[in-house]
Amino acid sequence: MGYSIAIDGPAGAGKSTIAKKVAAKKGCCYVDTGAIYRAMAYFLLENGVKGEETDRIAKKCQEANIRVAYEAGEQQVFLNGENVNSKIRTEEVGQMASKSAAVPQVRSWLIDLQRDLAVTQDVIMDGRDIGTCVLPQATVKIYLTASADVRAKRRYDEYCAKGMDCDYEEILNTVKKRDMQDMTRAIAPLKQADDAVLLDTSDLSIEEVVDRILEICAEKGC
Ligand code: CDP
Ligand code: CDP
Known part of the structure; x- marks a missing residue:
């Protein structure tokens, strides 16, 4: 175990x-789950979704395919195939992450990804x-x-x-x-x-x- x-x-x-x-x-292994919520927020912002639009967030989040990989021990987050690590560390993305993270569909969309990372390591x-x-x-x-x-x-x-x-x-x-x-x-x-x-x-x-x-x-x- x-x-x-x-x-x-x-x-x-x-x-x-x-x-x-x-x-x-x-x-x-260090797993940064905030980066996963930030990648989702980045996706929503890129698609013109606003923090207040909870219904749109609930629907649109399911189009975000988020994956993580580790390169030389550093976590890399991929959004629909693109490495977005360098794009997610802004206050704008942080604010949107906080708003979208309050939407139940976003949390349930992202939870298995996080749990799976702790199963094998x-x-x-x-x-x-x-x-x-x-x-x-x-x-x-x-x-x-x-x-x-x-x-x-x-x-x-x-x-x-x-x-x-x-x-x-x-x-x-x-x-x-x-x-x-x-x-x-x-x-x-x-x-x-x-x-x-x-x-x-x-x-x-x-x-x-x-x-x-x-x-x-x-x-x-x-
Ligand atoms: O991840 P989180 O938002 O909780 O914080 P962080 O990004 O790890 O830390 C924010 C900043 O605080 C970093 O620049 C750290 O070097 C600094 N820090 C510090 O000065 N003293 C500590 N005891 C912990 C963090
Ligand atoms: O590094 P910092 O503490 O600024 O934030 P972060 O860890 O990158 O997380 C950004 C936002 O994602 C947070 O303000 C939370 O709203 C959300 N988040 C969450 O809801 N649950 C997590 N496990 C991690 C982040």
Whole structure:
């Protein structure tokens, strides 16, 4: 029997950064489920669908054939055959991902793809509902969080480092809006699973968080 590590939490908590490092240390596969929702959002935006058009989202989502592959340990997301990895990391796509992820048909369209990835390999998977819904039997569950200010500052620094145009206040607002949408939606909302360990990373370095998660894994025997 293999193991699975579920990491959930709000935007900018450090999920993907931490999960990648834990995966490298443990030699397991890192699955970024947010990228799958982002690929769906990108598809919808490309087809002129708006976030408010829930009926159109429910119908159109079934035309998106999303697949993931791993190249040198890096997850690549394919949308109808095209690698869209470099196109999905924008706030516009993030907002649309959050809106479309609240539509039940989108979630059910994407859930088997996520679960299948944990069947044949050891994984660390991050998202919003991994511990509560996608992998309820996960060996280890972590709820990673940080204050909204810290998370917005991290995103701001990340975009600046990439040379992207950005405004701190605007990022703070979109981060808060997305968290609210994700936490209050009717289906699979973002929340800490009863058996998840809460880690607030506001005052922790990346290495401290990674070490803490490795300790928790050791305690759980994986
Ligand atoms: O995946 P998620 O949206 O939760 O966050 P991320 O993209 O992994 O992290 C956002 C940024 O915060 C990255 O640039 C990380 O390097 C940084 N970070 C940090 O500075 N300190 C931490 N303890 C965790 C993440
Ligand atoms: O990296 P960041 O935290 O900004 O977001 P992400 O993980 O790329 O996810 C983008 C959006 O997809 C989230 O705001 C959620 O609305 C949605 N999502 C979800 O509903 N369930 C997941 N398992 C992963 C993402």
